[in-house]
Amino acid sequence: MAAGPMSAEAMDPQAMLARFGAWAVLVVAFAETGLPxxxxxxxxxxxxxxxxxxxxxxxxxxxxxxxxxxxxxxGAGSLAGAQTGFWLGxxxxxxxxxxxxxxxxxxxxxxxxxxxxxxxxxxxVLLGRxxxxxxxxxxxxAGVLGMSGASFTLWQAVAGLAWSQSLVLVGYVxxxxxxxxxxxxxxAVAAVVAAGLVPPAVHWLRARRAxxxxxxxx
Numbered sequence: 001m002a003a004g005p006m007s008a009e010a011m012d013p014q015a016m017l018a019r020f021g022a023w024a025v026l027v028v029a030f031a032e033t034g035l036p037x038x039x040x041x042x043x044x045x046x047x048x049x050x051x052x053x054x055x056x057x058x059x060x061x062x063x064x065x066x067x068x069x070x071x072x073x074x075g076a077g078s079l080a081g082a083q084t085g086f087w088l089g090x091x092x093x094x095x096x097x098x099x100x101x102x103x104x105x106x107x108x109x110x111x112x113x114x115x116x117x118x119x120x121x122x123x124x125v126l127l128g129r130x131x132x133x134x135x136x137x138x139x140x141x142a143g144v145l146g147m148s149g150a151s152f153t154l155w156q157a158v159a160g161l162a163w164s165q166s167l168v169l170v171g172y173v174x175x176x177x178x179x180x181x182x183x184x185x186x187x188a189v190a191a192v193v194a195a196g197l198v199p200p201a202v203h204w205l206r207a208r209r210a211x212x213x214x215x216x217x218x
Contacts, residue, residue: 013047017054021070023151027052029164032136033129034084039136040108048074048167055168056175067172069152074164082129082139089143108133112141121147122155129159 018026032039055067116124128138142152
């Protein structure tokens with residue numbers, strides 16, 4: 001019975017930062033972007049923003065983290081994770097699409113592959129980094145679909161640094177704004193997550209309109 005509360009505590013960003021500091025950022029950023037089996041269950045956006053906040057002098061009642069160290073851990077974890085995910089996709093090939101007995105794993109991989117079909121490899125890697133859940137699968141999908149290793153490394157580095165560094169810095173700026181800034185942390189997290197859902201939502205709406213147009217009588 002205790003496993004549930006313990007698991008919830010282990011996934012709580014504040015608890016993770018209090019216990020492990022910047023190293024929690026490194027591990028979670030790596031796992032979320034490179035290990036599909038566990039990455040979809042880990043906080044990414046919801047950890048990087050509080051990590052930046054914890055680097056601020058304006059944050060009261062908590063141990064202050066080093067901003068340079070958090071930035072390095074966020075960047076290194078996200079870049080190394082993406083390369084690992086790409087390698088797993090390249091090595092596992094199409095068999096990765098068939099994993100997951102309940103069908104959710106297949107659906108998630110299909111969602112990531114649809115991003116490539118819609119936007120092409122480069123834009124898919126860039127956009128996928130900012131979409132929750134897809135962020136974990138877009139890198140293996142790039143390997144599965146045979147994207148060039150050099151091209152993937154370049155674009156995942158651009159996307160990974162933009163994602164990880166900007167979220168940490170936004171959290172830091174909120175913390176530097178004092179108590180008024182920290183009050184905006186939860187809305188900021190919600191806004192980041194919502195923004196990441198915009199591309200797939202637009203794609204879904206366009207697909208629905210196309211289907212409706214095809215089915216409508218002429």
